[in-house]
Amino acid sequence: MFRVIxxxxxxxxxxxxxxxxxxxxxxxxxxxxxxxxxxxxxQSADDPNKVLTIAKWRSRADWIHFWDNSNPEQMHKMRLLAERISVETFDEVADRTHS
Structure with a gap:
């Protein structure tokens, strides 16, 4: 799995x-x-204007195909409402969360 923050x-x-x-x-x-x-x-408890969205992808290749030009049309409305500060990518090593 692959994560994007x-x-x-x-x-x-x-x-x-x-x-x-x-x-x-x-x-x-x-x-x-x-x-x-x-x-x-x-959403940050200390600064409510600071928000993280963390996406899960099957693979880095799938995300790169989507991300192509770094401004996917699907995210256009989000960019009108907020400033995207950064994008970081991570390989998921382990996930021990439980529902």
Whole structure:
């Protein structure tokens, strides 16, 4: 598995709309892009404008195919609501989380 961490600065007045847009965007990518396995969102307890979205991909190759020009059309509405600060990629070594 492969993980991608997107760091965002979301203005306070856009938080609710950003979350709704992220939900729709994540679902659309999961349903239409090969290898996309979904995502989760974290909001900083210390700075509510700091948001992480962490996507799970079957492989780095699948994500690179999606990411192609680093501004996928599917993420356009999210970029209108927030500033994407950084993108980091990680190979998943182990996952011991439980539901």
């Amino acid at each position: 997107y760091r965002w600065h979301v203005p306070t007045e856009n938080i609710a709309e950003f979350q709704a847009t992220w939900c729709a965007t994540t679902d659309a990518i999961h349903e239409s892009v090969q290898g996309a396995l979904g995502s989760f969102m974290l």
